[in-house]
Amino acid sequence: MLKTKAYAAQNPKSKLAPFTIQRREPGARDVLIKILYCGVCHSDIHQARDEWGQASFPMVPGHEIVGKVIRTGSKVKRFRAGESVGVGCFVDSCRKCPSCQEGLEQYCESHISFTYNCTEQDQKTPTYGGYSSQITVDEKYVLKISNKLPLAKAAPLLCAGVTTYSPLKHFKVAKGQSVGVVGLGGLGHMAVKFAAAMGAEVTVFSTSPSKQKDARRLGARHFVNTKTLKDSAPLQDQFDLILDSVSAPHDINFYLNFLKREGTLVLVGAPEKPYALEPFSLIRKRRKMAGSLIGGIRETQEMLDFCARKKITAEVEVVPVQKVNEAYERTIKGDVHYRFVLDLQTIGS
């Protein structure tokens, strides 16, 4: 086993603090990765504080991992030492169910091994995430990252990136369409970049007027301050797709009514309390509401290649891993533009 420095939560109330974990020696098909950067996803905080239930401690969060290959197992063909790679929200899945077979491992019907707060395929060995110095992952679940992408800014692509890219592709966002993005945070700011790169006319809905300038810089054509909006009539029936990234409670019907006939609202954020859904918001215009969960390995690679081609990365604030607890507090307050990325190079080995 490989002794590995990490930052862990020991229980839902504890701050994250240095902790030592063991990584497996790379097997024939494994890649051992030196972790350089790891993004701070809001779900890291929810899980470290056991706000979603089923948290398992000690917990090493982090599923927006980028780094360099240290060494590879004897049968690994796709990776070589020194290459830039990424690891996202999961490090394995059953590989046999229809979803895995179709490359939609995120919907694995048997057991998906999330990158942390979960178990390997043996359903016993705990998984530990990217707030650590290194990680061993089967090559099938490792992503290639183009040298064109600056690594720190690429880290959030592994979760925030693919979580927004996947539904935009799945629901066929295309040139000339009107796309709304609700919330301009870690997910929302990536959605704006992707939808704009796909040729859509993007409108940002936000409660923070201070983000108006940013919204335009990121590629949005329009900005709606929903706190001060007086007349929503001109927005009714205007959008082909609305991606809702907000996980605070809000009125979903307000946005559904902005969809054209047959338009789709996609949820990627999940408030703790259920939405109050008025059936006529859907019925009146044959509208749809859908959910989408991260993305599969094939699509994550496609997204990373798209980003390299289109020069898309996340907007990040890089902080040393030692500042993770401060980053958590600021993330909760929404005081981040738009993603914290932990620098793991200072953790030691």
Add this chain to the structure above:
Amino acid sequence: MLKTKAYAAQNPKSKLAPFTIQRREPGARDVLIKILYCGVCHSDIHQARDEWGQASFPMVPGHEIVGKVIRTGSKVKRFRAGESVGVGCFVDSCRKCPSCQEGLEQYCESHISFTYNCTEQDQKTPTYGGYSSQITVDEKYVLKISNKLPLAKAAPLLCAGVTTYSPLKHFKVAKGQSVGVVGLGGLGHMAVKFAAAMGAEVTVFSTSPSKQKDARRLGARHFVNTKTLKDSAPLQDQFDLILDSVSAPHDINFYLNFLKREGTLVLVGAPEKPYALEPFSLIRKRRKMAGSLIGGIRETQEMLDFCARKKITAEVEVVPVQKVNEAYERTIKGDVHYRFVLDLQTIGS
């Protein structure tokens, strides 16, 4: 003008009673129809009692109309005196908006003239429905009914029929798919017949164990009594499409979790209170929830022709129009298999 006998509600509290209305003399493109039968839709009751707001009195409900052509205007080409015809939920629409142009008049973006409790395109002349002896309708909004279809049993096809046929077609129900139908009432029983005729394996979800036998007779392969169901695990992730026809409050997440990955739950019933929608019911499997509103003229004709070919009609209890108030009470109690149809031949002229 043509003096016409009808049954009307004079206010939200009054029973329906005989009333005389005026129909227009058929213009060049109009068809004058002797009404033989009219179905009793639950929405007739909601509107007559002003439970949805915006009710306009006196009100002559009824939008499941079948009858025979009495005479036609000089420019009418598609219909001749004596032919069997139908009129559904609307008698006109703007004809110019994209939805009208696409044959989806039910989603008219300007002004749709619902068959009753609404106005003609002048937005002044009130419309009166099918609880009456005759009606004058522009030929574009009149449906042909095959002689193969018994007229009384065909009446409910004009609303209950197309309301369920349309989403099954739109969401591409096909041979071999698993389709769930929630609620076995006026809409639900038509959904079972259509989905079975399209080759799907149909499961009925109902709180009335007494309907189990009927469900099978109508074409369902399985019946789930949701009141006594103890273990819902075998139903999880099993359905391609679930059509929810229930307008009483119920837990929508219970059914969403029965959908396969990318499955769709379609609402055609609308409870008065909003649904409590758990976002993860959609997110976990990239599921969709949609609404659907009746159907356009072209699709209504397609549905009627499908019914003639497949020998599909509604299950009805025919009562003289004089018993309409009794039919309302029994409909509210769910004491009908599965639709009341008023016989208008006894109304006089």
